[in-house]
Amino acid sequence: MNDKDFILSCPIPISDYPNVLMAHGGGGKMMQQLIEKMFFAVFGNEYLAQRTDSVVLNLEKSKIAYTTDSYVVKPLFFPGGDIASLAINGTVNDLAMSGARPLYISLGMIIEEGLPMETLWRIVNSIKEKADKAGVEIVTGDTKVVDKGKGDGIFINTSGIGVIEHDKVISPYEIIEGDLIFINGDIGRHGIAIMAKREGLGFESEIESDCAPLNHVVTDLLNTGIEIHCMRDLTRGGLVSALVELSTASGYEFVIYEKDVPVREDVNGACELLGFDPMFVANEGRFISFIPEKYSDAALSILNKHGEGKIIGRVEKKNNEGVTLASRIGTKRILDMISGEQLPRIC
Amino acid sequence: MKFIDEYRDAEAVKQYVNQINKIVTGNWNIMEVCGGQTHSIVKFGIDELLPKEITLIHGPGCPVCVTPLEQIDKAIELASRENVIFCSFGDMLRVPGSKKDLLSVKAEGGDVRILYSPVDALKIAKENPNKEVVFFAVGFETTAPANAMAVYQAKEQGVKNFSILISHVLVPPAIEAILSSPSNKVQAFLAAGHVCTIMGYEEYYPIAEKYKVPIVVTGFEPVDILQGVYMCVKQLEEGRAEVENQYSRVVSRDGNKYARDIIKKVFTLSNRKWRGIGEINKSGLTLSEDYMEYNAEEKFNLNDIKVDEPKQCVSGKILQGLIKPNQCEAFGTLCTPEHPLGATMVSSEGACAAYYKYRSKEKVN
Numbered sequence: 001m002n003d004k005d006f007i008l009s010c011p012i013p014i015s016d017y018p019n020v021l022m023a024h025g026g027g028g029k030m031m032q033q034l035i036e037k038m039f040f041a042v043f044g045n046e047y048l049a050q051r052t053d054s055v056v057l058n059l060e061k062s063k064i065a066y067t068t069d070s071y072v073v074k075p076l077f078f079p080g081g082d083i084a085s086l087a088i089n090g091t092v093n094d095l096a097m098s099g100a101r102p103l104y105i106s107l108g109m110i111i112e113e114g115l116p117m118e119t120l121w122r123i124v125n126s127i128k129e130k131a132d133k134a135g136v137e138i139v140t141g142d143t144k145v146v147d148k149g150k151g152d153g154i155f156i157n158t159s160g161i162g163v164i165e166h167d168k169v170i171s172p173y174e175i176i177e178g179d180l181i182f183i184n185g186d187i188g189r190h191g192i193a194i195m196a197k198r199e200g201l202g203f204e205s206e207i208e209s210d211c212a213p214l215n216h217v218v219t220d221l222l223n224t225g226i227e228i229h230c231m232r233d234l235t236r237g238g239l240v241s242a243l244v245e246l247s248t249a250s251g252y253e254f255v256i257y258e259k260d261v262p263v264r265e266d267v268n269g270a271c272e273l274l275g276f277d278p279m280f281v282a283n284e285g286r287f288i289s290f291i292p293e294k295y296s297d298a299a300l301s302i303l304n305k306h307g308e309g310k311i312i313g314r315v316e317k318k319n320n321e322g323v324t325l326a327s328r329i330g331t332k333r334i335l336d337m338i339s340g341e342q343l344p345r346i347c
Numbered sequence: 348m349k350f351i352d353e354y355r356d357a358e359a360v361k362q363y364v365n366q367i368n369k370i371v372t373g374n375w376n377i378m379e380v381c382g383g384q385t386h387s388i389v390k391f392g393i394d395e396l397l398p399k400e401i402t403l404i405h406g407p408g409c410p411v412c413v414t415p416l417e418q419i420d421k422a423i424e425l426a427s428r429e430n431v432i433f434c435s436f437g438d439m440l441r442v443p444g445s446k447k448d449l450l451s452v453k454a455e456g457g458d459v460r461i462l463y464s465p466v467d468a469l470k471i472a473k474e475n476p477n478k479e480v481v482f483f484a485v486g487f488e489t490t491a492p493a494n495a496m497a498v499y500q501a502k503e504q505g506v507k508n509f510s511i512l513i514s515h516v517l518v519p520p521a522i523e524a525i526l527s528s529p530s531n532k533v534q535a536f537l538a539a540g541h542v543c544t545i546m547g548y549e550e551y552y553p554i555a556e557k558y559k560v561p562i563v564v565t566g567f568e569p570v571d572i573l574q575g576v577y578m579c580v581k582q583l584e585e586g587r588a589e590v591e592n593q594y595s596r597v598v599s600r601d602g603n604k605y606a607r608d609i610i611k612k613v614f615t616l617s618n619r620k621w622r623g624i625g626e627i628n629k630s631g632l633t634l635s636e637d638y639m640e641y642n643a644e645e646k647f648n649l650n651d652i653k654v655d656e657p658k659q660c661v662s663g664k665i666l667q668g669l670i671k672p673n674q675c676e677a678f679g680t681l682c683t684p685e686h687p688l689g690a691t692m693v694s695s696e697g698a699c700a701a702y703y704k705y706r707s708k709e710k711v712n
Contacts, residue, residue: 199463268348274463275695329360329569331392333705339684340450343437343461343695 010038010121020115025145038121039141042128047104047139055140057104059163065100067091068159074152076119078197080189080208083156084126086284089213091160092134093233096215097287099170099222100162105131107141107158112151123154134213136160162215166222172249174229179290181254181313184217184303185210186262187239187286188278192270207266212285217306221289226299230290234283240335241280242288243313243323253321256313256335258328276342279335290315350596354568355391363573364396370577370584371400376532377579378525378668380518381539382409382696383567389701391569401580404532404668407521407621408539410486411438411694412666414514415620417654418485419444419690422512425481425647426452426459432475434468435483436490437461441684441693445654465490465497465511472501472509481643484511488542491515491632492606495613498634498641510643513633516619518542519550520630525667526558533668535579537565537572540594545610547602551590559588566594613638622690623656623663660689665698672702679703 023030040048047055071087088105095102107127111120131138193209195201214233221228230250232242239261247254263271263278271278285307291299296311303309323335353359379385385405388394394403407413423444426433433449440449440461453459458478462468465482472480484494494511501509518539525531538551543564551562561582565575575593582589592598610632619631634642644650656663659677664670672678672691682688684703691697 201463265348268351272348272351327391328355329357329391329393329396331395333390333392334707336704338704340441343440 010117017117019117020111020113020120020145022113022145022147025111025143031143035143038124039143042124043131043138045137045139047137055104057139057161059161063164065095065098065162065164066159067094067098068157069094070155070157072152072155073194075194075197076123076153078209079193079206081193081211081284082123082126083154084123085130085211087156087158088127088130088134088136089211089284090235091158092136093214093285093287095160095162096213096218097170097231097233098162098164099166099168099218099228099231100164101219102134102136102160102162102215104139104161105136105158106160107138108144108156109142110144110146110151110155110157112153113145113148115153119153130213134215168222168228170228170230172230172246175246175250175252175290175315176229177252177315177317178293179229179315180293180296180311181243181256181315182289182291182299182303183239183262183286183310183312184214185286185307186264186267187234187283188263188267188271188281190284191238191281192267194282195274196270201270203266203270205266207264207270210283210285214285214287217302220302220305221299224298224302226291226295226302228289228291231287233287236282237337238278238280238282239286239288240323241337243335244337246290247323250315251318253316253319254313254323255316255326256323257326260310260312262308262310280338280342288312351568354566354570356570359570360396360573363570363577367401367573367577367580368398371398371580372584374400374402375534375580375583376402376404377535377537377576378404378406378533379537379565379572380406380408380522381537381541381567382412382694382698383541384537384539384565384572385409385698386696386701387567387569387572389698389705392705393569393572396573397576401576403576405665405671405698406525406536406668407624407666408487408518408542409666409691409694409696409698410490410514410516411442412662412690412697413516413621413624414439414442414485414690415622415654416445416656417620417652418512418514419448420446420654421644421649421652422449422483423447423452424649424652425512425643426457427455428479430478432458432460432471432478432480433483434460434462434465434471434480436463436485438695439483439485441687442690443687443693445657465494466500469497469501469506469509472506473504476508478508480509482509482511483514485514487516487518487539488545488610491610491614492545492603495609498613498638499609501641502638510641510646511634512643514619515614515632516621517630517632519554520627521621522554522562523558524624524627524630526554526560528667530669533560535561535583536563537575537579538562540564540566540571540598543592543594543598543602545603545606547600548590548592548598549600555588555590561588562590564590564592564594564598566597621666623660623666625663657688662689662691662699665691672699673706675699
């Protein structure tokens with residue numbers, strides 16, 4: 001969107017308030033105007049139209065999944081996504097990983113005083129677009145404005161409710177020996193995209209975040225009757241953190257085949273340069289699933305329909321070995337979580 | 348990826364392991380000097396592929412690990428000051444000083460920034476004329492040219508609010524210190540490929556000759572390291588002690604002339620303390636007379652800060668290859684990346700960190 005589009009389309013009079021003021025969160029007329037003219041105008045639906053303190057949802061008698069997450073990304077906009085795509089997809093994906101169909105999202109925004117109204121407008125529209133793509137509705141929300149310097153532009157919290165329409169149990173405790181470990185695409189892109197933008201690292205080609213909703217692919221997997229024992233989306237800490245968490249919870253050893261873990265060449269190059277290991281770099285549209293071998297063809301065909309499916313490992317015996325990597329050169333080593341953040345090395 | 352995949356090729360790895368097996372008859376201790384090589388060895392399990400006759404000893408070539416506690420404390424002192432923007436390579440932030448690390452200073456409100464190039468620190472200095480910007484100039488010959496360039500440009504451009512806290516060390520004096528130690532076990536060296544990219548390998552000829560040790564300039568990928576080991580073993584078995592270059596796709600005998608020139612222009616040789624090892628004569632760099640005004644230690648009068656190394660950390664022995672990380676009493680128990688006793692446990696190139704990350708956490712005897 002360019003400036004002209006913004007001025008024409010933003011319902012808040014731009015000449016009056018080019019930036020968010022404390023009063024926009026103060027509970028008075030200005031806040032009302034922001035909610036009515038911007039948020040309701042964009043998200044408008046039957047739930048918001050209830051105009052009650054809390055939304056009343058009519059869920060069929062079924063199990064529900066419920067989750068919450070906060071988003072504090074810097075920069076707010078990056079190649080392949082923005083804080084809005086994280087706020088929607090992150091919560092949608094957490095619901096999908098429990099085998100739920102995501103339906104309703106709450107939206108809490110903590111805005112830093114002085115945030116350009118245009119930026120807020122872009123984010124709000126992007127939230128709407130991502131919610132539509134994932135098939136969820138924003139049903140309740142909250143706005144606070146904090147003093148300049150007390151926030152990084154905007155922080156967003158979303159909670160989500162999804163319904164579970166099957167009787168399968170999907171959890172780390174369902175993992176058993178012989179399960180194959182699937183992934184739905186290449187790893188490490190989100191972390192490198194953010195890093196490149198934040199640190200002003202000019203790579204020859206722009207690396208785009210993999211940020212995407214995972215509920216559609218999960219629904220397809222479930223509807224095909226594939227027996228999914230466990231799923232986990234890969235976010236901060238990357239592939240390894242997810243694997244280690246699940247191995248610890250289930251008590252099984254996982255073996256990962258290094259040569260089968262998909263990493264794009266540009267991501268690999270950036271990691272080599274910075275001294276990072278792509279297996280620890282963040283993702284926002286990738287998940288691993290634990291599925292018995294007999295379903296592998298069916299699972300791969302669905303994963304390939306939505307992305308690029310790959311079998312990257314296998315569940316071995318129940319022991320305390322944790323996660324081991326069968327390296328490209330035929331050796332074996334442990335994979336463990338890193339203790340803090342990955343920091344770029346000296347040379 | 349070109350220049351990576353072919354050097355991580357399982358078939359090529361197997362061939363070199365077979366070749367080494369074919370020629371080895373004696374027991375040989377080979378030291379890889381550089382921490383980057385140590386990480387590669389432990390990460391890919393290269394030492395486990397080698398015949399039992401060959402022991403790889405991990406050397407002192409990790410710039411973070413050998414930076415003395417004293418310099419870390421000076422960095423912390425500077426970073427805690429109100430008017431200072433303290434810039435560093437990311438790797439240094441977790442290294443424990445005697446009381447805290449730079450990450451804690453940042454959490455307490457210090458302006459500590461991670462940079463990828465010292466020249467960026469100069470840019471920050473120009474953007475913040477009312478602040479003092481200090482760059483933590485740490486490293487071997489590899490990082491020296493960029494650090495020298497930042498100081499050179501600062502002087503050219505008349506930037507006064509920029510300085511560097513120096514902890515620059517050199518590889519050849521460290522090799523000589525190891526070789527002249529009575530407890531030395533090292534019989535051959537894999538020299539650090541990236542250091543030689545800058546410096547060339549002319550300066551290793553006198554060492555190879557004087558101490559009768561093979562020195563092979565070696566790269567960082569599994570096939571590089573195995574080829575370097577093969578070349579060392581071949582020399583040892585044949586009774587030769589020469590300088591050879593395995594990493595010829597990157598390193599030339601003369602190195603990078605322009606990089607060496609800028610080092611020579613801005614820096615001069617100096618004695619340096621090495622963490623856990625002690626002071627080694629002419630083993631480092633400091634700013635030459637012409638550039639002294641950019642030396643943070645002088646500028647901020649930090650020379651009074653003197654700190655003794657903690658006794659419980661045996662990183663000095665590890666850096667000299669006298670013991671392996673998992674032979675340390677504290678390994679994996681008292682000393683972990685979350686609660687490190689020494690820098691070798693936190694640096695991405697530290698031997699203890701490599702063992703902790705890629706090997707069992709258990710101590711071996």
